[in-house]
Amino acid sequence: MPIYEYIAVAESCSHCCDGFDQLQKLSDPQLSQCPRCGKxxxxxxxxxxxxxxxxxxxxxxxxxxxxxxxxxxxxxxVYEKTAGKGPDYISGD
Incomplete structure (x- = not known):
């Protein structure tokens, strides 16, 4: 499910004036009102x-x-081993 970002259209509560995230299904309609203040x-x-x-x-x-x-x-x-079962170091010499 995607997370959509919403922001207030006009002055409103602290929740929506700075913007908020909303987890919604793709089939859900987009929000038109803040869930806290209704703006x-x-x-x-x-x-x-x-x-x-x-x-x-x-x-x-x-x-x-x-x-x-x-x-x-x-x-x-020189290369040093970080994982696995091989020699601890490999060098081109």
Missing amino acids: AVQRKISAPSVAIGGTHLTRESHIEKHGFTQYRKAGGG
């Missing part, structure tokens, strides 16, 4: 919040669970 409100156009679901795939516990080893660059051509 007129309008829906504010705002940027969507999008969560990309792949961040959990790079967690160390996820990497180890699937049998991979993760390294990070330590500098000078």
